[in-house]
Amino acid sequence: MKPQFTPLYRFWHWLMAFSIIGILGTVVLRKTFLSWRSNAELIQAKLSAAGTEVTAETAKMIAKAIREPMWEWHYIFALFLALSIVIRLYMVFRDPKIFPLLVLIRAPKEEKLQRGTYFFLCVSLMVMALSGGTLYFHEFLGFSKEGVHWVKELHENIMYAVLLFVSMHLAGVLRHEFVTKESIISKMIHGDDEPV
Numbered sequence: 001m002k003p004q005f006t007p008l009y010r011f012w013h014w015l016m017a018f019s020i021i022g023i024l025g026t027v028v029l030r031k032t033f034l035s036w037r038s039n040a041e042l043i044q045a046k047l048s049a050a051g052t053e054v055t056a057e058t059a060k061m062i063a064k065a066i067r068e069p070m071w072e073w074h075y076i077f078a079l080f081l082a083l084s085i086v087i088r089l090y091m092v093f094r095d096p097k098i099f100p101l102l103v104l105i106r107a108p109k110e111e112k113l114q115r116g117t118y119f120f121l122c123v124s125l126m127v128m129a130l131s132g133g134t135l136y137f138h139e140f141l142g143f144s145k146e147g148v149h150w151v152k153e154l155h156e157n158i159m160y161a162v163l164l165f166v167s168m169h170l171a172g173v174l175r176h177e178f179v180t181k182e183s184i185i186s187k188m189i190h191g192d193d194e195p196v
């Protein structure tokens with residue numbers, strides 16, 4: 001049988017998984033330890049206790065500057081995500097049968113949920129990449145910051161869809177692994193083309 005877990009397929013999968021996990025990590029840090037709101041309050045309170053008064057505006061500027069190097073990683077991981085999308089498009093170009101919508105339509109009834117999850121995961125990742133790219137290059141594209149505000153809202157909200165489909169995917173993979181005992185995770189790491 002033709003191997004499903006080819007080196008290119010595995011490379012694409014782990015590059016994408018690594019980039020999504022990294023991107024989500026930057027979002028978690030931005031909303032928690034490196035949140036400018038809580039850090040600005042902390043900066044203002046600590047400086048005030050040490051006898052130096054700074055305005056809320058200055059404290060916010062410092063808190064954002066502290067967050068900046070971490071947030072750069074949002075864009076670095078985004079580059080890896082973009083590379084993984086290019087690889088996937090190349091794979092679809094080479095073999096149009098693997099186009100996620102076609103796979104979903106052609107899937108037997110018992111595989112619809114799995115294929116549907118992959119399809120919507122791919123769609124939400126494409127929306128994230130396109131909206132993120134639009135935000136990043138808004139000046140270059142000739143849009144004002146206010147003009148792309150709705151894109152930012154879309155970008156933030158679609159993240160919940162990504163979280164939902166990634167969770168469904170992980171639950172499905174674990175179920176597959178333990179119910180069918182087909183070592184699907186090991187195949188995604190080591191491949192299925194070597195003799196066992």
Ligand code: HEM
Binds near residue numbers: 166
């Ligand atoms: C956030 C990260 C992840 C994303 C975005 C992701 C995405 C995907 C997608 C889109 C597919 C379908 C590929 C196709 O069209 O055939 C897939 C397949 C697969 N993924 Fe992931 N994945 C992630 C993390 C993981 C992790 C952590 C594991 C292992 C525990 C894993 C194991 C697998 C396996 C075994 C398959 C093949 C399933 C099958 O053929 O039915 N994935 N993944």
Ligand code: HEM
Binds near residue numbers: 023027131133
């Ligand atoms: C699954 C992928 C992604 C997720 C989950 C994600 C998540 C987020 C979230 C939640 C925010 C809002 C942060 C906040 O204001 O609190 C954000 C902002 C942003 N993201 Fe993403 N993102 C993803 C991919 C990308 C990609 C591919 C790019 C492309 C460069 C990108 C570029 C941006 C930009 C430019 C901002 C605005 C930052 C700012 O206002 O300072 N994102 N992202």
